[in-house]
Amino acid sequence: MAWPWLAIVARTIPWTELARRAPQIIAASSDLLNKRQAAAGREFRTTPDEADEREMAERIRALERRDAENARLIEQLAEQTRDLSEGLQVVAARLRLLTWIVAALILFVIVSVLFRF
Numbered sequence: 001m002a003w004p005w006l007a008i009v010a011r012t013i014p015w016t017e018l019a020r021r022a023p024q025i026i027a028a029s030s031d032l033l034n035k036r037q038a039a040a041g042r043e044f045r046t047t048p049d050e051a052d053e054r055e056m057a058e059r060i061r062a063l064e065r066r067d068a069e070n071a072r073l074i075e076q077l078a079e080q081t082r083d084l085s086e087g088l089q090v091v092a093a094r095l096r097l098l099t100w101i102v103a104a105l106i107l108f109v110i111v112s113v114l115f116r117f
Contacts, residue, residue, distance in 0.1 A: 012091055013084070028073055035066060
């Protein structure tokens with residue numbers, strides 16, 4: 001029952017675009033994962049001092065940078081989603097046009113066969 005949907009997905013998703021951007025996606029995700037693992041590996045000290053305050057300030061800056069990276073990544077995903085939806089709208093419009101053309105041709109064939117006899 002899912003085969004028609006899989007066929008539609010296989011034809012409508014721009015696989016070449018996804019394959020072309022795959023290295024960028026993989027690099028960005030592994031970079032985020034490495035940064036997350038490095039941040040999780042740090043230990044906190046129990047007594048606050050000036051060094052701790054500097055470390056906390058650096059961590060806050062790192063979090064802000066990470067948030068900016070995540071925002072850029074989300075923006076890229078939103079752009080790709082927009083491009084995919086625009087592509088699907090084009091495909092749907094072409095499919096409607098093709099349906100009307102095929103219906104007109106079928107009607108033409110039926111009328112020509114009826115009037116021939």
